[in-house]
Amino acid sequence: MRFLSERPVNPSVGTTVSHESAALHATGTALYTDDLVGRSQNVLHAWPVQATHAHAEVTALCTEPALQVPGVVRVLTAADVPGVNDAGIKHDEPLFPSEVMFYGHAVCWVLGETLDAARRGAEAVEVEYAELPSLLTLTEAIEAESFQGNRPTISRGDVDAGLARSAHRFSGEIEFGGQEHFYIETHAALAHVDESGQVFVQSSTQHPSETQEIIAHVLGLHSHEVTVQCLRMGGGFGGKEMQPHGLAAVAALGAVLTGRPVRLRLNRTQDITMTGKRHPFHATWEVGFDDDGRLHALRTTITSDGGWSLDLSEPVLTRAMCHIDNSYFVPDVEVHGQIAKTNKTSQTAFRGFGGPQGMLVIEDILGRCAPLLGIDPGELRRRNLYTDGQSTHYGQPVRHAERLHAIWGQLHERAEVDARRAEVDAFNAAHPHTKRGLAMTPVKFGISFNLTAFNQAGALVHVYKDGSVLINHGGTEMGQGLHTKMRQVAATALGVPLHYVRLAPTRTDKVPNTSATAASSGADLNGGAVKNACDQIRDRLAEVAAGKLNIHPDDVRFVDGVITGIGFHDDGIAWSDLVNDAYFQRVSLFAAGYYRTEGIHWDGKRMQGEPFKYFAYGAAVSEVEVDGFTGAYRFLRTDIIHDVGDSLSPLVDLGQIEGGFVQGAGWLTLEDLRWDTSDGPNRGRLATQAASTYKLPSFSEMPEELNVHLFEHATEDGVVYGSKAVGEPPLMLAFSVREALRDAVAAFGPAGRAVELASPATPEAVFWAVETSRQAAAAAPAPVGATAGDGQARPAPAPVGS
Numbered sequence: 001m002r003f004l005s006e007r008p009v010n011p012s013v014g015t016t017v018s019h020e021s022a023a024l025h026a027t028g029t030a031l032y033t034d035d036l037v038g039r040s041q042n043v044l045h046a047w048p049v050q051a052t053h054a055h056a057e058v059t060a061l062c063t064e065p066a067l068q069v070p071g072v073v074r075v076l077t078a079a080d081v082p083g084v085n086d087a088g089i090k091h092d093e094p095l096f097p098s099e100v101m102f103y104g105h106a107v108c109w110v111l112g113e114t115l116d117a118a119r120r121g122a123e124a125v126e127v128e129y130a131e132l133p134s135l136l137t138l139t140e141a142i143e144a145e146s147f148q149g150n151r152p153t154i155s156r157g158d159v160d161a162g163l164a165r166s167a168h169r170f171s172g173e174i175e176f177g178g179q180e181h182f183y184i185e186t187h188a189a190l191a192h193v194d195e196s197g198q199v200f201v202q203s204s205t206q207h208p209s210e211t212q213e214i215i216a217h218v219l220g221l222h223s224h225e226v227t228v229q230c231l232r233m234g235g236g237f238g239g240k241e242m243q244p245h246g247l248a249a250v251a252a253l254g255a256v257l258t259g260r261p262v263r264l265r266l267n268r269t270q271d272i273t274m275t276g277k278r279h280p281f282h283a284t285w286e287v288g289f290d291d292d293g294r295l296h297a298l299r300t301t302i303t304s305d306g307g308w309s310l311d312l313s314e315p316v317l318t319r320a321m322c323h324i325d326n327s328y329f330v331p332d333v334e335v336h337g338q339i340a341k342t343n344k345t346s347q348t349a350f351r352g353f354g355g356p357q358g359m360l361v362i363e364d365i366l367g368r369c370a371p372l373l374g375i376d377p378g379e380l381r382r383r384n385l386y387t388d389g390q391s392t393h394y395g396q397p398v399r400h401a402e403r404l405h406a407i408w409g410q411l412h413e414r415a416e417v418d419a420r421r422a423e424v425d426a427f428n429a430a431h432p433h434t435k436r437g438l439a440m441t442p443v444k445f446g447i448s449f450n451l452t453a454f455n456q457a458g459a460l461v462h463v464y465k466d467g468s469v470l471i472n473h474g475g476t477e478m479g480q481g482l483h484t485k486m487r488q489v490a491a492t493a494l495g496v497p498l499h500y501v502r503l504a505p506t507r508t509d510k511v512p513n514t515s516a517t518a519a520s521s522g523a524d525l526n527g528g529a530v531k532n533a534c535d536q537i538r539d540r541l542a543e544v545a546a547g548k549l550n551i552h553p554d555d556v557r558f559v560d561g562v563i564t565g566i567g568f569h570d571d572g573i574a575w576s577d578l579v580n581d582a583y584f585q586r587v588s589l590f591a592a593g594y595y596r597t598e599g600i601h602w603d604g605k606r607m608q609g610e611p612f613k614y615f616a617y618g619a620a621v622s623e624v625e626v627d628g629f630t631g632a633y634r635f636l637r638t639d640i641i642h643d644v645g646d647s648l649s650p651l652v653d654l655g656q657i658e659g660g661f662v663q664g665a666g667w668l669t670l671e672d673l674r675w676d677t678s679d680g681p682n683r684g685r686l687a688t689q690a691a692s693t694y695k696l697p698s699f700s701e702m703p704e705e706l707n708v709h710l711f712e713h714a715t716e717d718g719v720v721y722g723s724k725a726v727g728e729p730p731l732m733l734a735f736s737v738r739e740a741l742r743d744a745v746a747a748f749g750p751a752g753r754a755v756e757l758a759s760p761a762t763p764e765a766v767f768w769a770v771e772t773s774r775q776a777a778a779a780a781p782a783p784v785g786a787t788a789g790d791g792q793a794r795p796a797p798a799p800v801g802s
């Protein structure tokens with residue numbers, strides 16, 4: 001078993017086990033960070049003073065009145081910071097700001113004996129502001145040229161020549177919304193200081209090492225004086241990759257200054273108004289196709305709304321630019337990217353990390369242009385899929401492109417697309433006020449952090465004398481099942497039953513210098529490290545066993561807790577006996593594991609390289625039904641085939657695919673973040689602050705029929721036990737829902753007409769799109785089978801050139 005991807009006999013990986021905390025989750029006994037408060041004594045509670053302006057200078061801050069409130073212990077302000085007053089890694093995020101950058105920005109924090117005392121204290125703090133002009137929308141920011149960070153370009157070939165070569169050219173524009181993470185557990189931190197000044201912070205963080213680093217720089221300490229632990233999170237979805245740091249630092253600062261434990265937990269309103277979300281984007285584009293609908297050239301400028309500070313906006317933009325192609329080969333490409341600076345929360349990582357936004361642009365282009373080309377949208381997509389030997393616009397060969405075609409073909413058959421297309425057409429012909437839509441879209445998603453250095457991980461594995469195994473690794477658990485998979489990896493590598501292996505919570509003093517559990521790479525990276533640690537221990541034990549069995553160590557086998565040689569079937573050594581023997585022979589029973597992803601490189605200056613170890617592939621077919629009177633719709637059915645390599649844990653992967661798909665459908669069809677963009681007193685206030693106004697997908701928005709299949713015979717060489725990452729890619733399967741809605745809307749109008757659809761395609765947005773379709777039908781009943789290039793008089797996408 002020298003190869004990372006090779007599986008031994010009877011592996012624990014690949015077996016169907018439920019999430020390691022499933023029973024705890026379901027019975028309410030799983031502990032989250034804030035549950036620890038009840039187990040600690042003498043805890044102080046923190047409450048923020050949130051600004052009520054989108055942009056303002058703080059001209060006076062009077063904390064005295066708060067201290068008069070019974071139960072208030074202290075008010076934390078910038079003057080209290082012993083180290084650097086900054087919550088980020090870009091030094092553009094003052095933890096206690098003197099200039100308020102968005103409505104809801106925390107100016108200072110009040111510590112109280114009870115949460116209520118802290119809240120009343122915060123109300124008593126007197127802040128004076130001098131209002132400054134604010135920018136809220138992408139349009140305002142682009143007009144004002146308010147940008148932050150770098151403005152990269154990825155290009156290949158000659159776009160002008162490519163467009164000139166194209167028989168059909170179109171141009172257009174799209175702006176689409178962000179997304180609130182709405183994890184069930186809001187941000188939480190609990191900080192303690194011990195007798196020697198060591199700071200210990202429990203935090204709901206996807207990136208404990210970075211939380212540790214930010215706490216250290218705020219407090220003016222070294223990293224070895226700060227330990228961060230994350231028990232588990234009630235969802236992170238990228239929202240806890242960067243955003244927890246400042247909050248953990250506030251709790252730590254409070255603990256250092258008061259000598260008492262400090263708890264900071266945002267309530268829902270605070271969480272949604274203070275922390276970053278998925279980036280909304282704006283894009284302008286110009287595209288060229290040949291007569292067969294093959295893409296020749298694409299020029300686009302994409303602008304993300306980064307909010308008030310950079311946070312992760314630069315890497316999110318890079319991933320968006322690297323995914324502008326989704327699964328399609330475009331010979332001549334020019335992608336320009338920029339990040340708008342606006343007076344809103346600092347937008348951040350969210351499942352897909354910019355990938356979904358980049359892919360939305362090309363999917364929107366294809367969905368809009370297909371009718372103008374006179375080609376079925378599904379067929380247009382199929383024709384443009386990458387084939388083996390082609391590379392992306394940033395220079396990475398698309399390995400296993402044949403998988404895209406295999407998945408497409410299998411799904412087309414399984415979902416009975418041809419027959420159902422005919423049924424949908426028949427239904428639509430018979431129903432003037434209700435229309436169905438059917439659409440199929442592919443996914444290709446690059447796996448690895450774009451920034452090469454992050455692609456490393458560590459683990460610590462202990463085998464105790466009784467044979468029980470304790471593992472620790474650098475990844476965090478947020479519900480995605482990473483810990484379940486890591487137990488299976490350890491059990492497989494050591495050849496022991498799963499119940500021998502226990503997993504301890506993620507802590508920076510166990511495994512240092514970890515990367516965020518993000519980019520879907522948690523299992524790839526930490527699995528590599530766990531396996532490496534287990535391999536070291538198993539190799540040492542093989543020496544001991546070889547002596548006892550009188551064979552060569554290479555011929556020793558570890559299966560289900562019994563150690564034998566190749567071809568032994570009768571007798572073997574029990575795992576616990578072997579471990580005990582090894583101890584008495586003074587053989588070390590613990591090991592630190594390390595893993596770095598081989599064979600990747602990214603040149604961030606030239607925006608070229610092979611940043612991804614591999615691509616995850618998938619495709620989905622969705623069918624919807626739209627009511628023409630209201631725009632309300634039902635999701636009738638979705639079929640998915642998704643490539644997870646050889647699954648480490650099939651049940652977990654199934655859950656990730658279903659959950660990712662539904663979350664993507666939420667982003668594209670329901671979840672609508674609205675800020676007050678008026679000039680009134682509440683300018684900049686997030687108007688959708690709760691589940692009452694921010695519509696999340698629930699059971700009623702699940703497709704009535706959802707069939708998910710894992711792509712078979714999918715071993716991925718070079719990844720732990722032949723698996724593939726699964727956390728983010730399925731989110732983008734939801735494009736099929738948006739395109740199915742477009743298809744249904746089109747059916748209300750004349751053929752051959754480009755349908756524009758807002759994103760999110762809420763029932764309201766769908767209603768207006770249906771109205772436009774109907775007006776087009778009334779104005780100019782178009783001949784059926786309108787051909788390419790006849791879109792001259794149509795609003796958009798506008799044909800360019802001729």
Ligand code: MTE
Pocket residue numbers: 234235236237238350351352475478479480481482517518519520521522523656659725726727728
């Ligand atoms: N699944 C659940 N249940 N909860 C989450 O917060 N986060 C997603 C995905 N799946 C998330 C989830 C995101 S954004 C990422 S990057 C991956 O899980 C991270 O975990 P992994 O790298 O172990 O897949």
Ligand code: MOS
Pocket residue numbers: 206236237238239241349350351352353517518519520728
């Ligand atoms: Mo996921 S957005 O990479 O945390």
